[in-house]
Amino acid sequence: MQILYFAWVREKIGMAGEEIARPDHVTDIGTLMRHLATLSPRHSDAFANPMTIRAAINQDFATAGDAVTDSDEVAFFPPVTGG
Amino acid sequence: MQILYFAWVREKIGMAGEEIARPDHVTDIGTLMRHLATLSPRHSDAFANPMTIRAAINQDFATAGDAVTDSDEVAFFPPVTGG
């Protein structure tokens, strides 16, 4: 599945996105975040406090319980600060 | 004293203003309106319903109990509708 990172999540992980193979137990945003946190020390640091991170599935805001599939584009980022 | 009329008050009375001699019993906006109503049939028509008329003394909004003197400029007009 396609993962994208923005703002300080992108900076902490050191890349704007990556293609990952979804393990079977990863079925929603919450389990996906816990899985991503295991990929590297930088991922672990970025996802250390999941409460500070927001997500979108296929360009719509999503919450921890929302389901993800292999074909989804999932993005992680801090709370938005535009305007 | 100097009296000014605006909008339909001006149209009903047929002039934009007039200089009047203030009778002794005319000491506030209320008594002034009742006095003006006696000056002509057009005045009487214009002041027939005092509730529909607003006033200003020396370019500040005023109410029925506000005192008037010979040197004041007093204006009468409908509720404002600008903006």
Added chain:
Amino acid sequence: MARIAVQEAPFDIAAETAALTEGRTDIGALASFTGLCRADDGLAAMVLEHYPAMTERALAKIAAEAEARWPLTGCTIIHRVGRLVPGAPIVLVLTASSHRSAALEACAFLMDWLKTKAPFWKREEFTTGHARWVEARHEDSAAAQRW
């Protein structure tokens, strides 16, 4: 200190905005309201009468009230008078502040008070030849009283 103008001529929003913001870097929010003449029910024109000796003074008092209630860095009120045709701008209110809520609230406040506390009267002329003075609306009094 607010900029107040009562004039027959149209106003230039871009120039008025530039005047409020030019050379400043402390303004984070700029709100504006423009009131325009609508062609409702066959309206041909609107004639705006005012009380010249009182008008600018009344607008300045309303602006001073806004400046006392919100931390504005600037404020502009321009109101046209005379004959205006449908589509023509009638009134412009601009507010500048470091923060958006102050600019937006002050802009709404200025319009509400201006509608009920500034000596303007609108006369509507219709394509039929009929004319009438616009009556004050209860909603406008209610809107002014919420502040």
Added chain:
Amino acid sequence: MARIAVQEAPFDIAAETAALTEGRTDIGALASFTGLCRADDGLAAMVLEHYPAMTERALAKIAAEAEARWPLTGCTIIHRVGRLVPGAPIVLVLTASSHRSAALEACAFLMDWLKTKAPFWKREEFTTGHARWVEARHEDSAAAQRW
């Protein structure tokens, strides 16, 4: 149908206003909000990052919500991205309606929702060389929830 744009270039308020009102005589009220970059605490520049595939879609949804809640005749949202210096305009919201309360309320609503529901992130660069990501403000969430 709202006009939505996400761009690096500055925007032209006068042209955007004209586009909403040109040739129409049913618009009585036009409200606008412009957000500008302030030079607080030695700020040298602000860098606006966004989520390109999502941004215009998110703005269009916010605009559609405003159009569902208020009787608007038009609505424009333009948000800049990239590097912006103090004094530069960041965001423009324009709303047009036959009545003033609809235009003013929709304009405030659009800004409140845009601050909390559109995928933009601000990074502040200071004259000292230090940089930091702007943190979301609790007041902005509260403002968005009042609608």
